[in-house]
Amino acid sequence: xxxxxxxxxxxxxxxxxxxxxxxxxxxxxxxxxxxxxxxxxxxxxxxxxxxxxxxxxxxxxxxxxxxxxxxxxxxxxxxxxxxxxxxxxxxxxxxxxxxxxxxxxxxxxxxxxxxxxxxx
Amino acid sequence: xxxxxxxxxxxxxxxxxxxxxxxxxxxxxxxxxxxxxxxxxxxxxxxxxxxxxxxxxxxxxxxxxxxxxxxxxxxxxxxxxxxxxxxxxxxxxxxxxxxxxxxxxxxxxxxxxxxxxxxxxxxxxxxxxxxxxxxxxxxxxxxxxxxxxxxxxxxxxxxxxxxxxxxxxxxxxxxxxxxxxxxxxxxxxxxxxxxxxxxxxxxxxxxxxxxxxxxxxxxxxxxxxxxxxxxxxxxxxxxxxxxxxxxxxxxxxxxxxxxxxxxxxxxxxxxxxxxxxxxxxxxxxxxxxxxxxxxxxxxxxxxxxxxxxxxxxxxxxxxxxxxxxxxxxxxxxxxxxxxxxxxxxxxxxxxxxxxxxxxxxxxxxxxxxxxxxxxxxxxxxxxxxxxxxxxxxxxxxxxxxxxxxxxxxxxxxxxxxxxxxxxxxxxxxxxxxxxxxxxxxxxxxxxxxxxxxxxxxxxxxxxxxxxxxxxxxxxxxxxxxxxxxxxxxxxxxxxxxxxxxxx
Numbered sequence: 001x002x003x004x005x006x007x008x009x010x011x012x013x014x015x016x017x018x019x020x021x022x023x024x025x026x027x028x029x030x031x032x033x034x035x036x037x038x039x040x041x042x043x044x045x046x047x048x049x050x051x052x053x054x055x056x057x058x059x060x061x062x063x064x065x066x067x068x069x070x071x072x073x074x075x076x077x078x079x080x081x082x083x084x085x086x087x088x089x090x091x092x093x094x095x096x097x098x099x100x101x102x103x104x105x106x107x108x109x110x111x112x113x114x115x116x117x118x119x120x
Numbered sequence: 121x122x123x124x125x126x127x128x129x130x131x132x133x134x135x136x137x138x139x140x141x142x143x144x145x146x147x148x149x150x151x152x153x154x155x156x157x158x159x160x161x162x163x164x165x166x167x168x169x170x171x172x173x174x175x176x177x178x179x180x181x182x183x184x185x186x187x188x189x190x191x192x193x194x195x196x197x198x199x200x201x202x203x204x205x206x207x208x209x210x211x212x213x214x215x216x217x218x219x220x221x222x223x224x225x226x227x228x229x230x231x232x233x234x235x236x237x238x239x240x241x242x243x244x245x246x247x248x249x250x251x252x253x254x255x256x257x258x259x260x261x262x263x264x265x266x267x268x269x270x271x272x273x274x275x276x277x278x279x280x281x282x283x284x285x286x287x288x289x290x291x292x293x294x295x296x297x298x299x300x301x302x303x304x305x306x307x308x309x310x311x312x313x314x315x316x317x318x319x320x321x322x323x324x325x326x327x328x329x330x331x332x333x334x335x336x337x338x339x340x341x342x343x344x345x346x347x348x349x350x351x352x353x354x355x356x357x358x359x360x361x362x363x364x365x366x367x368x369x370x371x372x373x374x375x376x377x378x379x380x381x382x383x384x385x386x387x388x389x390x391x392x393x394x395x396x397x398x399x400x401x402x403x404x405x406x407x408x409x410x411x412x413x414x415x416x417x418x419x420x421x422x423x424x425x426x427x428x429x430x431x432x433x434x435x436x437x438x439x440x441x442x443x444x445x446x447x448x449x450x451x452x453x454x455x456x457x458x459x460x461x462x463x464x465x466x467x468x469x470x471x472x473x474x475x476x477x478x479x480x481x482x483x484x485x486x487x488x489x490x491x492x493x494x495x496x497x498x499x500x501x502x503x504x505x506x507x508x509x510x511x512x513x514x515x516x517x518x519x520x521x522x523x524x525x526x527x528x529x530x531x532x533x534x535x536x537x538x539x540x541x542x543x544x545x546x547x548x549x550x551x552x553x554x555x556x557x558x559x560x561x562x563x564x565x566x567x568x569x570x571x572x573x574x575x576x577x578x579x580x581x582x583x584x585x586x587x588x589x590x591x592x593x594x595x596x597x598x599x600x601x602x603x604x605x606x607x608x609x610x611x612x613x614x615x616x617x618x619x620x621x622x623x
Contacts, residue, residue, distance in 0.1 A: 020289060025281065032288050039295040046303035067191075068302065071251055075295055078258045082291065085265060086284055089277075092269070096277040102285070104278040 001049060005041070012038035023107055025090035025100050032086060036079040044072045125173060126182035126197040128166040129205050129242040132159060137235035153220045156231040160213040163238070167205045174202050179606075179613060181248075189248065189617055190312035196248040198613065199603035200453070204245040204376055207457055208369050210585070211464050212238045214578040215362040218468050221572030223360050226271035233270070237263035237366060244373050248617070249309045250301070253377060254294050257342070261287050264370065267363045268355065279358040286341065286351050294338045300331035311617040314384050314610060318391035329393055332386055336378070336397050343374030344434050345401075346408040353415060356427035361471030364423070365464035371430060372460055375437050379449070382441075384610045395444060402442040402531070406538050409435030413542040416549045422470040422482035425553055426463065429507055432542055433459035439535055440522055449604035451521035454597055458514040458589055462507045465582035469499050472575055473557055476568040484553060489561040491568040497558050499579055504550040506586045509543045514589035519543065521597070 012034050019031025047065030055066035090100070097104040136159040145151050174180055174197055182195040197205075216234060224230040240260025247253050265287075269280045302308055304324040305316045320328055337348070344352040352371070356364050382397045390396075412431035419425035433455070440452030470482050473496055480487030490496055502513070509515035519539065526535040589596060606613065 016292075020285070028285055032285070032292075035289070035292045039292045039299075043295055043299040043302075046299035048303075067308075068299075071298070071302070074251070074255060078255070078291075081262065082258070082288055085262060086288060089265070089269070089280060089284055093277050093281045096272075096274050102281060104274075104281075 001051075005045060005049060009038050009041050009045070012041070023101055023103070025093060025102055028102060029083070029086055029090055033083055036075075036083065040072050040075055040079065043075055044068055122173060123180075124182070125166070125170045126180045126195045126246065127184070128170065129163065129209075129246060130195075130239055132163050132166060133235040133239035133242065137232040137239065140232045140235065141229070149224060152231045153224070156216045156234065157213070157220070159235070160209065160216050160238075164206070164209045164213060167202070167209050170197055171202050171206065174199060181617065190307055190309040193252055194248040194309070194617070195246040196310075196613075196617065197246060198606050199599065200376070200379070200607055201245045203453060203457070203599070203603055204369075204372070205242055207372075207460055208238065208241050208245070211366060211369050211460060211582075214464065214468075214582045215366045217578035217581070218365065218575050219362040221575035223271075223362050226360065229266075230270060233263050233267050234362075234366070237267060239263075241369060241373060245376060248311065250298055250313070250381075251308045254291070254298060257294070257373075258291060260370070260373070261291075264363075264367065267366075268359050270363065271360050273358075275358045279354045282351055283355045290338050290341045293334055297331045297334035297338065300327050300334070304328040304331070309617075310380065310384055311610065311614055314387070314389060315614070317385055317393055318389060320391070320393070325392055329396060332381075332393065332396060333400070335381060336400060339374045339377045339381070340404075341374070342371065343378060343438075344371050344408075344431055345374075345438060346404050346411055346435075349408065349411075349431050349434070352431060353419070353424050353427040356430065356467070357421070357423040361468050364427075364467040364471075368430060368460050368463040368467065371434055372437075372456060375434065375441075375456070378438075379441060379452075379607065383449075383607050387608070387610070389611070398442055398444060401438055405435050405438030405442050406534055407435075408432075408438060409538050409542050413545040416546055419549070420483060422473065422484070422553055422557065423467065425549060426466040426470055429466065429546065430459075430463050432546065433463060435542075436519075436522060436539060439531075439539065440525060443525055443529060443531060443535075445525065445529075446601070446604045446608050448522070448525035449607060450597065450600040451518070451525040453600035453603055454521055454589075455518035457596070457600075458506070458518045458586075461582055461585045462503055462515065465499075465503050465579055466507060468575070468579050468582070469496070469503055472496060472571055472579070473500070475571065476566070477557075478568065482557070484556045486560050486562050488568070489564055489566050490558065491566050491570060493558055495571070495576070497554075499583060500554060500557075502583055502586065504554060506583075508547045508550055510547070512590060514586045514593075517590060517593055 016031045016035030016038055019027045022028060047068035050062060050064045053062040053064030054060035055064050055069055094100045099106060139145060140152055145155055180197040184193045237260055240256050240263055243256035244253055247256055265284050268283060269276050304327045305313050307313055341348040356367055386393050386396055388394055409432060412428050412435050415428035416425055419428055437452050437456055440448045474481040476490045477487045506513040506515045509519040523536060526532045
């Protein structure tokens with residue numbers, strides 16, 4: 001189970017980082033979402049993985065560490081808020097800047113000579 | 121009642137923010153202004169009372185919900201936290217006062233956001249465990265995101281996109297670091313972690329080290345340490361003036377976290393992991409100073425110049441961290457007070473100058489004559505002298521303390537020339553900026569509005585701290601000395617923090 005779990009976290013992180021490094025806001029937002037999934041899973045596993053363990057005393061034979069679950073819950077709530085904010089900000093940037101590039105201008109146009117209109 | 125004092129710096133701005141969203145206040149800017157200024161003043165008084173208790177009765181611990189540490193959440197008000205709280209409150213009051221001059225009308229919810237930002241910063245300074253440090257980081261960040269785009273405009277939006285994405289990646293790294301530290305140390309309470317870190321097995325030590333260094337990346341990003349500082353000039357230069365002034369404390373939050381984590385947890389008592397960050401921070405601090413100075417010279421407008429001065433101050437502070445002695449930390453704390461307040465004042469002055477120069481704003485080009493050149497000139501001159509570190513102002517004392525702390529150590533060979541030359545570069549850049557802004561104008565006609573009283577008052581309050589820091593240098597350095605020794609001798613605090621025994 002540990003191997004599979006580690007693979008999933010690694011894969012999500014990999015995809016997240018790849019997408020965050022893209023130039024358009026939509027993929028970046030997707031990448032951040034993936035990253036936050038990876039983070040939550042990783043945080044969850046920090047208390048050791050255990051089958052059928054309850055985080056509350058007196059409810060099961062085996063116990064698992066309750067603290068990571070509390071941490072993950074907090075992290076998920078915060079993560080949702082932040083993703084919601086960046087989605088709205090990305091939409092606003094799309095409206096304000098006229099394109100969805102992270103830098104506010106397409107990489108092609110900045111390599112060519114910027115025309116007077118784009119400069120403004 | 122007094123046992124609840126430690127949570128007041130979080131509660132006051134929280135309720136102030138919430139109340140301002142409710143009808144009697146939300147409807148009128150005038151009422152919000154009065155309320156905000158009053159609450160900011162109340163915050164200063166509350167922190168003052170808390171400070172009195174800390175000085176006379178020792179460190180104040182507040183266990184939230186009365187759950188005892190190490191498993192409950194604790195707030196720890198020691199002298200370092202107190203110093204930072206006071207600094208935040210003063211800067212916050214001045215920023216709010218400045219905003220009363222008209223910046224608050226650019227968009228909705230300015231004052232509530234300001235209060236939430238203060239709450240997040242105060243919480244980050246007070247918290248005693250790393251996960252709540254993360255939570256308060258997020259509180260202050262989400263307020264800062266909204267404040268940054270406050271007022272709108274193309275430039276602000278594009279700066280905000282970079283800033284938000286960078287910080288979200290930083291938050292993800294923060295959680296990765298916390299998870300690996302929790303997985304190895306089994307606790308997130310800073311005091312408890314510092315006990316456990318020395319007893320790690322060899323295999324787990326590597327993971328804890330990776331976690332610790334990941335944390336350094338996160339704090340380095342917040343503190344704008346090279347090479348993670350590229351977001352800062354654009355972000356700070358595009359924010360509206362009171363917001364930028366309040367942001368002057370935000371890099372200090374990162375520095376504070378570095379001081380806390382790498383002195384207490386990974387400090388001298390950490391066994392194999394002792395001082396693991398120092399090898400990284402020392403060269404980066406010097407490079408930050410150098411690149412900050414280059415940035416200061418290259419800035420095309422005053423706000424970017426000031427933003428680069430913030431980077432220079434970050435470099436100086438990191439040098440004092442890398443020296444790893446009580447004396448250096450104390451010097452750093454004095455310099456931190458000075459650089460935060462003067463940095464904030466300079467952002468405000470840049471905006472005031474910009475208001476009177478029409479379209480050219482604060483760019484270093486020929487423009488209309490200033491309406492009130494004498495007043496602005498004096499304010500700019502005092503702030504510039506202080507920030508460049510010329511005698512007899514507080515920057516001079518701060519720099520002398522830093523240089524003294526580096527005196528006769530092996531690092532002196534590098535620290536002295538770099539700090540002194542960046543000081544010189546700063547003077548050159550500031551004098552060039554001053555001459556362009558004040559003396560190169562075309563025509564004598566100006567139709568600019570005179571400055572608002574609130575704006576002038578807030579800058580004067582901030583600048584008054586400069587002579588105060590000089591006159592009361594002895595008590596202030598005494599205080600920073602005590603705060604530094606408390607930070608370096610954390611073991612004495614351990615008895616208060618973990619009364620139930622160790623483990």
